[in-house]
Amino acid sequence: MTTTTTILHLSDLHIHRQRWRPENRRLARIVAWILHRYESAAPPPVVVITGDLVDDGTREQYERLLELLAPLKAAGLPILACPGNHDSGPMGNSYYVSARVDFQRHVLGEVMGIAGTETASDRMAELFPLVHTIGDARFIGLDSVAGMIGESFHFAQGALGLAQIRKLRAILATPHAGPTIVYLHHHPFNRLFTECLRDAEALMGAMKDKVDVVLFGHRHRSALWSPKDGIDVVIAAGKTTEPEGDDKFELREVALRGRAPEVSRYHIDL
Numbered sequence: 001m002t003t004t005t006t007i008l009h010l011s012d013l014h015i016h017r018q019r020w021r022p023e024n025r026r027l028a029r030i031v032a033w034i035l036h037r038y039e040s041a042a043p044p045p046v047v048v049i050t051g052d053l054v055d056d057g058t059r060e061q062y063e064r065l066l067e068l069l070a071p072l073k074a075a076g077l078p079i080l081a082c083p084g085n086h087d088s089g090p091m092g093n094s095y096y097v098s099a100r101v102d103f104q105r106h107v108l109g110e111v112m113g114i115a116g117t118e119t120a121s122d123r124m125a126e127l128f129p130l131v132h133t134i135g136d137a138r139f140i141g142l143d144s145v146a147g148m149i150g151e152s153f154h155f156a157q158g159a160l161g162l163a164q165i166r167k168l169r170a171i172l173a174t175p176h177a178g179p180t181i182v183y184l185h186h187h188p189f190n191r192l193f194t195e196c197l198r199d200a201e202a203l204m205g206a207m208k209d210k211v212d213v214v215l216f217g218h219r220h221r222s223a224l225w226s227p228k229d230g231i232d233v234v235i236a237a238g239k240t241t242e243p244e245g246d247d248k249f250e251l252r253e254v255a256l257r258g259r260a261p262e263v264s265r266y267h268i269d270l
């Protein structure tokens with residue numbers, strides 16, 4: 001029997017330390033909307049957050065993020081997340097070891113319950129790709145900041161690095177009966193230097209015909225490709241905590257029954 005997995009794609013929350021900041025207040029309202037809408041959903045939807053969860057990677061911002069996500073966790077919704085450039089240091093263009101360690105401890109450890117985050121290095125190479133099986137769906141989270149560490153760079157550009165792509169290939173070579181979802185922060189095929197993933201071609205090649213859904217963020221512009229290069233559905237989320245042109249917030253839901261993804265777009269009037 002095939003199970004249905006529902007995914008809610010959030011991205012680029014850019015949470016601040018101060019409670020009054022618009023992003024913080026909006027996330028609280030979006031969380032309340034999700035809890036109301038999916039109150040009686042069984043199984044509960046899986047919330048996937050594709051990076052830039054906080055604005056500068058400070059501990060205070062991560063603590064605020066945890067407070068805001070706590071009602072989802074308390075209601076039993078699984079939360080999956082990967083790091084973005086803003087999770088890794090100030091302005092999204094710096095690398096702070098403390099920011100990466102705080103991402104590990106707070107997001108991977110406390111929100112996602114991943115073991116070993118206390119002892120992992122700030123490079124997190126031993127933790128990624130993150131693999132979770134929920135229902136019959138396999139979720140693979142990538143760290144698109146990893147390949148940029150130690151280089152002089154424009155941090156808005158991302159890279160996975162060869163080691164992570166090799167590990168991803170090995171994971172995808174393992175047969176999986178249900179759908180496979182890959183999520184990451186940076187754009188996997190945009191050609192603009194400042195917004196692309198440096199090893200985009202290698203990633204797209206590795207995922208071709210092996211992945212059903214790809215979710216990402218970073219550009220703060222939402223878009224949908226279906227299909228794209230041997231992948232059924234590719235979704236770019238905008239900045240979830242910023243209203244779209246019509247003053248409404250946008251949230252995409254992906255329903256997977258067997259392997260066929262169905263995408264719905266909700267405009268939330270908050």
Ligand SMILES: [Fe+2]
Binds near residue numbers: 086
């Ligand atoms: Fe962002």
Ligand SMILES: [Fe+2]
Binds near residue numbers: 085092185218
């Ligand atoms: Fe970003």
